[in-house]
Amino acid sequence: MTSRRHLLLAAGATAIGAPALVRAQTLEKPKLTLAVGGKNLLYYLPLTVAEQLGYFKAEGLDVSIVDFAGGAQALRALVGGSADVVSGAFEHTVNMQAKGQRLRAFVLQGRAPQVVLGVNPKTLPGYRVPADLKGKKIGVTAPGSSTNVMVNYFLARAGLKPGDVSIVGVGASQGAVAAMRAGQIDAISNLDPVISLLRRGNEIRIVSDTRIVAEADKLFGGPMPAGCLYAPQAFVDRNPTTVQALANAIVRADKWIQKAGAGDILKAVPESYQLGDRAIYVDAFLAAKGALSPDGTIPEAGAATALRALQSIDESLKSAKFDLPAAWTNDFVRRANTKYPHG
Numbered sequence: 001m002t003s004r005r006h007l008l009l010a011a012g013a014t015a016i017g018a019p020a021l022v023r024a025q026t027l028e029k030p031k032l033t034l035a036v037g038g039k040n041l042l043y044y045l046p047l048t049v050a051e052q053l054g055y056f057k058a059e060g061l062d063v064s065i066v067d068f069a070g071g072a073q074a075l076r077a078l079v080g081g082s083a084d085v086v087s088g089a090f091e092h093t094v095n096m097q098a099k100g101q102r103l104r105a106f107v108l109q110g111r112a113p114q115v116v117l118g119v120n121p122k123t124l125p126g127y128r129v130p131a132d133l134k135g136k137k138i139g140v141t142a143p144g145s146s147t148n149v150m151v152n153y154f155l156a157r158a159g160l161k162p163g164d165v166s167i168v169g170v171g172a173s174q175g176a177v178a179a180m181r182a183g184q185i186d187a188i189s190n191l192d193p194v195i196s197l198l199r200r201g202n203e204i205r206i207v208s209d210t211r212i213v214a215e216a217d218k219l220f221g222g223p224m225p226a227g228c229l230y231a232p233q234a235f236v237d238r239n240p241t242t243v244q245a246l247a248n249a250i251v252r253a254d255k256w257i258q259k260a261g262a263g264d265i266l267k268a269v270p271e272s273y274q275l276g277d278r279a280i281y282v283d284a285f286l287a288a289k290g291a292l293s294p295d296g297t298i299p300e301a302g303a304a305t306a307l308r309a310l311q312s313i314d315e316s317l318k319s320a321k322f323d324l325p326a327a328w329t330n331d332f333v334r335r336a337n338t339k340y341p342h343g
Contacts, residue, residue: 035083038172070142089146110226130158192284255343
């Protein structure tokens with residue numbers, strides 16, 4: 001009994017001197033793998049900030065981030081068991097219910113999709129209406145990703161079907177820019193900093209811009225949650241303390257970004273993410289900042305908005321049954337905001 005008490009006292013002393021270490025010992029899974037599709041994008045800026053500023057480590061986490069060409073591949077890594085958590089588009093948590101997969105979003109990075117659809121002035125100089133895209137090649141980060149969903153939804157609102165265009169995966173970096181410049185694609189659905197780089201050179205004509213929250217809400221008919229952290233429900237159930245630690249780190253990053261200036265962002269983000277032009281990256285940050293979540297909270301109407309968008313592009317989803325509350329939770333975010341009220 002005495003020796004147990006001594007051990008507890010020793011643990012208490014350690015807690016004062018090395019809180020991160022003690023937290024790590026209480027986590028169910030301190031070392032984990034997180035998959036993301038296009039980590040350099042402003043869409044995932046909170047993830048990069050949490051990593052670069054040491055917020056994951058401060059929570060006792062050792063997070064191995066694996067970057068894929070697009071969100072669809074990151075999702076496949078999760079389903080296949082090679083990743084524990086995904087930093088990806090919120091709508092995947094709704095869509096996968098129809099496939100029998102129970103996924104849950106637990107902290108938000110973006111409150112609007114930030115996806116921009118634009119046409120190539122070289123190959124489509126006479127573009128006037130969405131119908132002009134019929135038969136054309138449209139570049140997306142990866143087939144099945146949120147950028148692809150955006151294209152399909154835009155087409156559906158104009159009475160077109162996904163098969164009316166050709167979808168080409170071009171990634172989320174220099175490859176996407178090169179495809180537009182070479183005329184290999186007639187339009188592009190992508191994110192910053194790719195969009196800002198193309199815009200600087202007048203190499204894109206924007207036709208839909210969901211970096212603007214009001215425009216995104218109008219397009220989708222309600223709040224459309226974007227980047228988030230999500231995991232299988234079974235992982236959340238088995239590892240609540242670990243999930244809380246992840247939510248804490250992202251909420252801190254969300255709040256830091258809202259207070260950050262351009263210089264702060266440039267210092268925090270790896271130079272390789274800036275596509276060789278710091279000024280363009282600053283433009284991209286300023287364009288995307290309003291669409292990033294201020295505190296990680298998922299809007300209550302978000303899942304319903306995502307479902308409407310998905311059903312508009314996939315007829316089979318209209319007959320499927322969904323449990324929308326099971327696709328997300330703000331429980332971890334509420335605790336994170338209590339712990340870090342100022343970031």
